[in-house]
Amino acid sequence: VVNGEANLQQALIKDKRLENLYVLAASQTRDKDALTVEGVEKVLMQLKEDFDFVVCDSPAGIEKGAHLAMYFADEAIIVTNPEVSSVRDSDRMLGLLASKSRRAENGEEPIKEHLLLTRYNPQRVSDGEMLGVEDVKEILAVTLLGVIPESQAVLKASNSGVPVILDDQSDAGQAYSDAVDRLLGKEKEHRFLDVTKKGFFERLFGGR
Numbered sequence: 001v002v003n004g005e006a007n008l009q010q011a012l013i014k015d016k017r018l019e020n021l022y023v024l025a026a027s028q029t030r031d032k033d034a035l036t037v038e039g040v041e042k043v044l045m046q047l048k049e050d051f052d053f054v055v056c057d058s059p060a061g062i063e064k065g066a067h068l069a070m071y072f073a074d075e076a077i078i079v080t081n082p083e084v085s086s087v088r089d090s091d092r093m094l095g096l097l098a099s100k101s102r103r104a105e106n107g108e109e110p111i112k113e114h115l116l117l118t119r120y121n122p123q124r125v126s127d128g129e130m131l132g133v134e135d136v137k138e139i140l141a142v143t144l145l146g147v148i149p150e151s152q153a154v155l156k157a158s159n160s161g162v163p164v165i166l167d168d169q170s171d172a173g174q175a176y177s178d179a180v181d182r183l184l185g186k187e188k189e190h191r192f193l194d195v196t197k198k199g200f201f202e203r204l205f206g207g208r
Helices: 037-048 064-071 084-099 122-126 133-140 152-160 171-183 200-205
Strands: 075-080 112-120 143-149
Touching: 037 064, 064 084, 075 084, 075 133, 084 112, 084 133, 112 133, 133 143, 143 171, 152 171
Parallel strands: 075 112, 112 143
Antiparallel strands: none
16 A cells, blocks of 8 residues: 555454454555555555545554554553563653654644553562562653553464454453543553452462
8 A cells, every 4th residue: 555556445453342442454465565655645544535544553662563553543542460570661662752753843733642461460460570560650741541461362362363352251352342442542550550359268279
């Protein structure tokens, strides 16, 4: 699409489950350097004519792909794990959002930043093996959008090719749904932040 070899209608893939969701996949054959600021802007401007939300999924790190994903952003969701190395990477990304985006270059309102904390395990936090929510918030100083608990449901969903948010029986699916609601301006209390206490029979029989 960037090179003009196909139009958006040819490249967009409609999701089979959700009527309003379309995916524009990255090329599996071209080098990532094939993307340019001008080309990405052209595609985004076309998408804005038909869609209320255009979500750019960025690669990890601060290389060209991540820069292109965030350059034209109005809002950014910083996804991090409660580990020091991941939080440090996120802090570097926040620095780029504040200084290298189009909004920053033009002196416009800054990008609205949100924090999504994934793979959170309250028991490991309690045991001192993982950073807690407050620790991460203090380091990054970004509004907390959601906390996604570490869950087997995520691995299962990934292996089956089904988004975990569609599994509304899983804690991870519910946490993602809550995060979406908050992004849309709804008030939602954060869940899955504390260690789940075992019931009497679980303690008696050693259940987890």
